[in-house]
Amino acid sequence: MKPVICEQFGIDFPLFAFSHCRDVVAAVTNAGGFGVLGATAYTPELLDQELSWIDEHVGGKPYGLDLIVPAKFEGKGEKLGRGELASRIPEAYRTFIAELLAKHDIEPETSPKTGPSFLSGDTGQDLLEVAMSHPIKLIANALGVPPDYMIEAGKRNGVPVAALVGAKEHAVKQVQAGVDLIVAQGTEAGGHCGEVTTLVLIPEVLEALAAIGSDIPVLAAGGIVTGKQMAACVAMGAAGAWTGSVWLTTEEAETAPHTVQKFLAASSRDTIRSTGRTGKPARQLVSDWTDAWQPNEGGHKTLPLPLQSMVAEPIIRRIDVLAAQGHPGAQALATYFVGQGVGLMNKVKPAKEVVREFIEDYLAATERLSNSLPD
Amino acid sequence: MKPVICEQFGIDFPLFAFSHCRDVVAAVTNAGGFGVLGATAYTPELLDQELSWIDEHVGGKPYGLDLIVPAKFEGKGEKLGRGELASRIPEAYRTFIAELLAKHDIEPETSPKTGPSFLSGDTGQDLLEVAMSHPIKLIANALGVPPDYMIEAGKRNGVPVAALVGAKEHAVKQVQAGVDLIVAQGTEAGGHCGEVTTLVLIPEVLEALAAIGSDIPVLAAGGIVTGKQMAACVAMGAAGAWTGSVWLTTEEAETAPHTVQKFLAASSRDTIRSTGRTGKPARQLVSDWTDAWQPNEGGHKTLPLPLQSMVAEPIIRRIDVLAAQGHPGAQALATYFVGQGVGLMNKVKPAKEVVREFIEDYLAATERLSNSLPD
Incomplete structure (x- = not known):
């Protein structure tokens, strides 16, 4: 049965x-x-x-x-x-992100995008x-x-x-x-x-x-x-x-090759529950991006859902493109949603x-x- | 076999x-x-x-x-x-704790104790x-x-x-x-x-x-x-x-009756991994004490092992005694090491x-x- x-x-x-x-x-x-x-x-x-x-x-x-x-x-x-929602994003957030990108040798955008x-x-x-x-x-x-x-x-x-x-x-x-x-x-x-x-x-x-x-x-x-x-x-x-x-x-899977490499190398402790992408706690790979949004370690506070993702996602996509091209600053910033089980994922199959x-x-x-x- | x-x-x-x-x-x-x-x-x-x-x-x-x-x-x-170690405890910590106790209607000690x-x-x-x-x-x-x-x-x-x-x-x-x-x-x-x-x-x-x-x-x-x-x-x-x-x-078990009551009532989400007692992350019941040491929410930074426990433990023992007597401020502060499994502990046996x-x-x-x- x-x-x-x-x-x-x-x-x-x-x-x-x-x-x-x-x-x-x-x-x-x-x-x-x-x-x-x-x-x-x-x-x-x-x-x-x-x-x-x-x-x-x-x-x-x-x-x-x-x-x-x-x-x-x-x-x-x-x-x-989208424009009205975007107007609720404080300018300070955009400045913080522009500075974070600059520290990683990534040019700030002349007119920052807001995602859907x-x-x-x-x-x-x-x-x-x-x-x-x-x-x-x-x-x-x-x-x-x-x-x-x-x-x-x-x-x-x-x-x-x-x-x-x-x-x-x-x-x-x-x-x-x-x-x-x-x-x-x-x-x-x-x-x-x-x-x-x-x-x-x-x-x-x-x-x-x-x-x-x-x-x-x-x-x-x-x-x-x-x-x-x-x-x-x-x-x-x-x-x-x-x-x-x-x-x-x-x-x-359509996972980018540099992300696959990060997954295969990661242990369970390389993930963190962070609000840095959507404003709600979500587990992902630790990176300079998640570090930047850890308020207990001097990072910036995140915005509520969906504002945080409207700010973050277009930039994270840009970071991903640069990381795939081998940009070291982008590779340090790149993150990806994944669970602690990543520590047991050691081979592409x-x-x-x-x-x-x-x-x-x-x-x-x-x-x-x-x-x-x-x- | x-x-x-x-x-x-x-x-x-x-x-x-x-x-x-x-x-x-x-x-x-x-x-x-x-x-x-x-x-x-x-x-x-x-x-x-x-x-x-x-x-x-x-x-x-x-x-x-x-x-x-x-x-x-x-x-x-x-x-x-013990005295030499205790001299490494900054005065600001003792002040912070005295204020925390005062907020909970607990008299500060005239000469604060340092634990073993x-x-x-x-x-x-x-x-x-x-x-x-x-x-x-x-x-x-x-x-x-x-x-x-x-x-x-x-x-x-x-x-x-x-x-x-x-x-x-x-x-x-x-x-x-x-x-x-x-x-x-x-x-x-x-x-x-x-x-x-x-x-x-x-x-x-x-x-x-x-x-x-x-x-x-x-x-x-x-x-x-x-x-x-x-x-x-x-x-x-x-x-x-x-x-x-x-x-x-x-x-x-020699668990105090008011602590047993807290355990029986608690769900898994009533515990937190906090450095507030020993300086190293340890899971315990959420309380005003653990809140006070959450740096990401405006709390105070904790001291390294064993200094934090030398400051904290004598006070936590005092809090426990008062809590057992029914002191509301002490009951709000009292905490106890326990895992998330506390959510499944519903009866004394x-x-x-x-x-x-x-x-x-x-x-x-x-x-x-x-x-x-x-x-």
Whole structure:
């Protein structure tokens, strides 16, 4: 008999793979897992194109979509244009950044750009509409309680809605709001994350949900880059694993070569939970950029969501381009969202191979635990 | 057949229990686990007395001892008296603390006390000598590489030496220094801890040790307060679990009643990794005291080891006495070393019962993992 979660999602192995890269999504789905496309940065047109490509490559096998629609953000409900939001960015921030760039031998821009406010949640509904025109089997919201329109669209279309949480209180709120699947994500996760570690969060969330009479499945996330860690979480009661970082060093990923090199060389302690990119704590590689936004070490305070990313992202993209060209200052500044599991990512592999190794390692861990006690 | 670690230490279940309380140590040992007495705060005379009491109560069953002998500390090798060390404490710190106490309606002392520099490592050798005159089966060093005299005394007396580490690099150093057992402790642990979470640290340490050809046992520590978390770590390759926080709410523990109440009410997010007590990051309950030493939020910078604890500990003990009497200001300031697992500690129980529940929960987790895949 297949585990319930595998029956529910039509998969062989409950390994969920979050990636911004359609090739990874398709490869994992085709290998018996469940690929999830991170779609926040897309325009509706581009998303439609990407999902059509996936549809053509997975032959009806299941995949899903991940959006970031935060519940709270600067300018929420004010229907502000990008220019109006940008006017809320104090000049001092731009000066601080210009000085930081100058210290790294990078010319300040003559007219500093402001990026799209893609974390403002204003594009979520359009993206969702596009997604529902494709045979997606899961829609996830990566930040806070999904908006009502997402939960309603899920129910209307028979698509389960998942929510990422970093604390048991949030899990309870999400279940009460009507989500179908909880992704409990520990502080070791790449990108936005809370403070509680995966090993504590999983039992804490399961206990809190049991206390309100809920038995909806909980996927474990945060630091999981091997089958043995996945097995550990399933032993604690998780239905499966939600992963992200491990796919960044697959052959299919679009990770820049200099970033891949940083990942392969990094240990778990080379990551930090910093507000320097989006204004909310997010784990990423330590760099001169994250150092610059550490207020406890003389760095600058960051702006609230989405203002920080509007300032930071265009510059980080410029830094990435320069870093790829070998610019030493840019390489010192370059960072990338990744979890502590980066310490266990030591080789570039095809995504299919990563799935295969997960399964083998999971089976070995299961046997190890079974053999750990006297007969 | 018993697991190797159980054979090696003469126990039924590889659950190691760190406690400052002799009653907990004896109860866990008598229940088939392995009790470890935290002995850093003792004088040699008191330690002798406590170990004799344990000897009388465990009937030859195995137990161990934990010391903190840091490799680096202010005044190391200078053979400074307490007064000389105390003279290195800037007056501004005492003023800051007096103001903090005043804000909480606590009278400043007319002549502020300085505590013993028990974290200075100067008493370690005397304690070790006392310990070796008892039938201890393990000696652990909680901070950094154990000094040579500890490793030598272990070998001479046939007592395995364990070391706590929070990073794979430290595990490698410890093995090269000659320790017999590694306790890999994640950031979710109570007391001194690193940044890497248990779920990432265990596989990272095992991989690093395998790379240098070592297969010495690795116990998992950090956040473990249930059998399912212990099973998770064993599935990843740990030989067993090293626990601390969970014993603080047992019937045998000497935890003050107001602190027990705080623990039972706390969630994992009510702990923080703060330098406010010893000068090194240590996880404890959030309180007005830990807030006061958060430099990123306008708090005061802390002093290096052992100066911070010389200033802080006498005041924290005074705060504890007042808090126990119901003083509201003192209750807001009171803190206590405890890990994120405190979120799963919801009831006072006998230590023996905690061991029994660990075993049951461990077995259930083992079965859950075995049943997680199709036949």
